[in-house]
Amino acid sequence: xxxxxxxxxxxxxxxxKFEVGHSNGYGTFFLSRREGSQSQSHDLYFFDxxxxxxxxxxxxxxxVAGLGAADWYDTRNAPQLGNTMWKFELCRK
Numbered sequence: 001x002x003x004x005x006x007x008x009x010x011x012x013x014x015x016x017k018f019e020v021g022h023s024n025g026y027g028t029f030f031l032s033r034r035e036g037s038q039s040q041s042h043d044l045y046f047f048d049x050x051x052x053x054x055x056x057x058x059x060x061x062x063x064v065a066g067l068g069a070a071d072w073y074d075t076r077n078a079p080q081l082g083n084t085m086w087k088f089e090l091c092r093k
Contacts (some may be wrong), residue, residue, distance in 0.1 A: 002019060007067075007086075015071065015081065018042075029056060031064060042066050047086065062088040 003020040018031035022042070029044040043066075046059035054060075063085055071081040 002029070009081070015075075033070075040066075040070055042070070047085070053059075059088045061085045 002022045005015045005018045005020050006014050007018070009015050016031075016033060021030050021032055022028070023030065025070055029046075031042045031044060033040050042064045045063040045065065046054050046056050047061040047063070048054040048058060051059045051061065068081050068084070
């Protein structure tokens with residue numbers, strides 16, 4: 001585990017809490033759900049302001065693979081998240 005992350009929505013509040021992981025070798029980041037009925041991981045893909053792939057320390061946006069489907073099958077709350085880009089913010093207290 002590298003860190004903890006919360007995914008927030010302006011009307012639904014905190015949607016998921018994750019442990020942030022980092023794989024050895026390829027250097028990819030992923031999110032693992034800390035709660036809920038199923039253990040599931042989501043790969044993270046980081047992009048700069050021009051939507052070009054970027055390293056995590058210069059990223060403006062992040063795409064979380066499979067997040068929309070996980071939200072639908074796990075919660076079925078409205079509004080649905082869908083498979084969207086998220087504004088990436090570095091660590092906050």
